[in-house]
Amino acid sequence: MKRMDRKLLALGFAVYLYxxxxxxxxxxxxxEIAFLLRQLHSVMEHPEIIENGLAYANFTPFFSIHQNLDHLSNTHDFVNLFGNIALFVPLGIFTRLSAKGGLFTALVLSLGISFSLEGSQLLLSMGSFDVDDLILNVLGGLIGYAICLVVPQPAAAFQKKS
Known part of the structure; x- marks a missing residue:
């Protein structure tokens, strides 16, 4: 891959992560970074916030997914289900385009980034931890990777420049 292509890929990946x-x-x-710092400070002063977050967390695989599937006519459930998948499709595509990333890399990156974000929601009290989000995010990353296998022309063109 040419140097300029690598830079564009890195820039695209940075924008995607943002x-x-x-x-x-x-x-x-x-x-707002200041907001993050306030949240972190608040959690450090009141660690029970994390306990409360854990009390509302979903650690049961497929519990939320089942609920979302039962209520797909509800916009929130529909967006939660398919949004969690769609958000990580680009990660799988970026993994495949990087030329070094295989299926296992796509799986590990999707899981690692998803777990980091879910953990951040819990630790910064900015959302709730849900194991089903991890499952859906990883599925999205793998779908993105598979898209590059099924439609190899863009990926192959990108990688031939190596």
């Missing part, structure tokens, strides 16, 4: 963090952690609020 958007991912914005959507998952900040939802519709602006990205």
């Amino acid at each position: 958007i991912l963090i914005k959507i998952i952690l900040f939802k519709y609020a602006p990205v």
